[in-house]
Amino acid sequence: MQTFTGNTAFFFWAESLISAPKFTAFLIEFIMGFATKAIHAGQEPDPTTGAVAVPIYQTSTYVQDALGRHKGYEYARTQNPTRLALEKNLAALEGGLAAHCFASGMAAIDTVLKLLKAGDHVIVSDNTYGGTYRLFERVMRGFGLDFSYVDTTEAIHVENALKPNTRMIFVETPTNPIMAVADLEGIGRLTKANDVLLVVDNTFMSSFFLRPIEWGADIVVHSTTKYLNGHSDSVGGVVVTAKPEDAERINFLQNAVGAILSPFDSFLVMRGTKTLAIRMRQHDENGRAVASFLAEHPKVQKVYYPGLAQHPQHERARTLMSGFGGMIAFETGSLAAARGVLDNVRLCALAESLGGVETLISHPATMTHASVPADQRARLGISDGLVRISVGIEDVEDIIADLDAALERA
DSSP states (O other): OOOOOHHHHHHHHHHHHHHHHHHHHHHHTTTSSSHHHHHHHOOOOOTOOOOOOOOOOOSOOOOOOTTTBBBOOSSSOOOOHHHHHHHHHHHHHOOOOOOEEESSSSHHHHHTTTTTOOOOEEESSSSHHHHHHHHHTTTTGGOOOOOEEEOOOOOHHHHHHHOOOOEEEEEEOTTTTTTTOHHHHHHHHHHHTTOEEEEOOOTTTTTHOOGGGGGOOOOOEEEEETTOOSSSOOOOEEEEEEEEEHHHHHHHHHHOOOOOOOOOHHHHHHHHTHHHHHHHHHHHHHHHHHHHHHOOOTTOEEEEOOOSSSSSHHHHHHHHHHOOEEEEEOOSSSHHHHHHHHHHOSEEEOSSOOOOOSEEETTTTTTTOOOSHHHHHHHHTOOEEEEEEEOOOOOOOHHHHHHHHHHHHH
């Protein structure tokens, strides 16, 4: 009689208790590696045709068998099989309980803020994305929420900003565009001790390099537009929750507000996550090389990249993250110098957004952070000479040659 030991024995024992499809889903979600999850979690073959890719269910409603009896789907704002498959996939990648997808990253953040009520206080990373700042200051403050912006690189700054009515800490890490790395471990302990929600915007790192739930986050948000999709052809957002009560409320809000991700965009993001692991490895490899080149260039005054040893949170980044990614900012010294670089690149595309396979370059002061007051930008280091680059996965020699030529012309 054949006997099994170790993992093999466990697999055979577990499979004897549950059906083969459910057992396979269990293995993918809880046992197998990240790249395997990215390709298979939530991506079961279509039961009708066996299609490997989840179909685009482009429908607004579903026929019911009888009054009160249906196949789990009633109306496409509430449920859609394509969106559900993506949500299962993203929850598994982030290590969360559930995920809910939205029409944009800002719609996802807006929905998270709806967990609060008038009079509640939120502590926010001071160097946050300009769109987030605009939503908080020019929209949500008008509904009675209060916001304090602090340096989240040290938990003590967050602790000092706590008020009796603090209900949420919203952290962006690394920050956009200065690439400051938050003290997630310390802030996670702080939020647990004070019963405060910890929300982390993980767009820059993606769930491949950083999983904030492992460091105490209750909720993780992404702009799926960026690395999760990775091809600059879809706009969307996701909220990943770690606790049942938050998942239930976000689910209610997704249906009630209706800012859902379309079936086609869901399909595009699922296509993107299948190659997330291999893309992020290349973004990281190229990012390190470009950051090293910029750090040694005589026309570059400063480089912001956690992978450089001189970055103030380099050691923390090594602890929290499995890589440093492809987001870099560098200081040219003046608006004229920055303009000279941006007007002279040829391979790098001057455009908003980030996280695509192509290298994108931008000017934060007039593009992504134009909604932040000038004095606050100056305090945060977002100068007129600052340039942000989202390093793509082209041949890195070509990226460096393009930047070198632009810097020389500038």
